[in-house]
Amino acid sequence: MxxxxxxxxxxxxxxxxxxxxxxxxxxxxxxxxxxxxxxKRISCQYPGQNLMIKIDQSTNFPYYLAFIFWYQAxxxxxxxxxxxxxxxxxxxxxxTNHGAxxxxxxxxxxxxxxxxxxxxxxxxxxxxxxxxxxxNWTAGAVYDSGxxxxx
Numbered sequence: 263m264x265x266x267x268x269x270x271x272x273x274x275x276x277x278x279x280x281x282x283x284x285x286x287x288x289x290x291x292x293x294x295x296x297x298x299x300x301x302k303r304i305s306c307q308y309p310g311q312n313l314m315i316k317i318d319q320s321t322n323f324p325y326y327l328a329f330i331f332w333y334q335a336x337x338x339x340x341x342x343x344x345x346x347x348x349x350x351x352x353x354x355x356x357x358t359n360h361g362a363x364x365x366x367x368x369x370x371x372x373x374x375x376x377x378x379x380x381x382x383x384x385x386x387x388x389x390x391x392x393x394x395x396x397x398n399w400t401a402g403a404v405y406d407s408g409x410x411x412x413x
Contacts, residue, residue, distance in 0.1 A: 272361075275292070278291065278292060279291070279292060305335070305336055305337050306333075306334065306335050306336075307335055307336075307412065308333040308335045308412070309412075310410075311333045311335065311410070312333065312406050312407055312408055312409060312410055313331055313332070313333055313334060313335075313391070313407040313409045313410065313411055314331070314332040314333050314404050314405065314406055314407065315329050315330075315331060315332075315376065315391075315394055315395060315404070315405045315406075315407055316329060316330050316331075316332055316402075316403075316404045316405075317329050317395070317399055317400060317401055317402060317403045317404070317405070318330060318363055318365070318401065319401050319402060320363075320365075320401075321399070321400075321401040322401075323398075323399060323400060323401070324369070324371065325367070325368065326365065326366075326367055326368075326369075327345065327365065327366050327369040327374075327395075327399065328363050328364070328365035328366075329363070329364055329365070329395075330362045330363055330364070331362075331364075332404065334411055335410065335411050335412040336382075336411045336412045337382050337383070338380040338381065338382050338411045339380065339381050339382075339383075340378050340379070340380055341378075341379045341380065341381050341386065342356065342378065342379040343356075343357045343359070343364045343376060343377070343378045343379075344356055344357065344376070344377040344378070345357055345366050345369050345370060345374055345375075345376060346370070346374065346375040346376070346377055346390070347370040347371075347372055347374070347375075348372060348373040348374060348375045348392060348393050349372055349373070351375060351390075351392075353375075353377050354370065355368075355369065355370070371397065372397045373393050373395070373396055373397050374393075374394065374395040374396075374397075374399070375390055375391060375392045375393060375394055375395075376390070376391045376394045376395065376407065377389070377390045377391075378391075380411060389409055389411075391407035391408055391409045392408070394406075394407045394408070
């Protein structure tokens with residue numbers, strides 16, 4: 263899960279070209295194909311801002327739900343996500359992660375709660391955002407989780 267020296271950092275060709283400081287440097291970089299890079303996670307701060315859930319445009323209600331998190335503050339990484347039926351709080355479905363997009367085929371009906379596993383590198387904990395996604399969710403909509411991950 264994104265750890266160690268064999269972690270992929272995938273960029274579009276356009277993004278890759280922008281890494282070069284000149285046209286010549288960009289051409290040389292593209293010609294290299296795979297390059298070693300160094301990066302570190304930067305803690306973002308969004309004072310007073312809750313973690314938001316944006317329903318991805320690829321969503322197809324009610325058969326397929328895809329979403330990303332906005333305003334993920336602090337040093338905590340989201341490692342796993344469950345979609346839960348709010349009425350029972352049964353978390354039946356472990357969703358998969360495709361980059362920043364989390365998705366699930368045949369999500370539960372009704373209001374949905376999101377349960378996610380966060381880690382600061384030392385400790386892990388499950389956090390539940392109750393009623394985070396309404397029953398009539400739509401592509402492009404943004405919903406407030408009511409949770410802040412700033413510590």
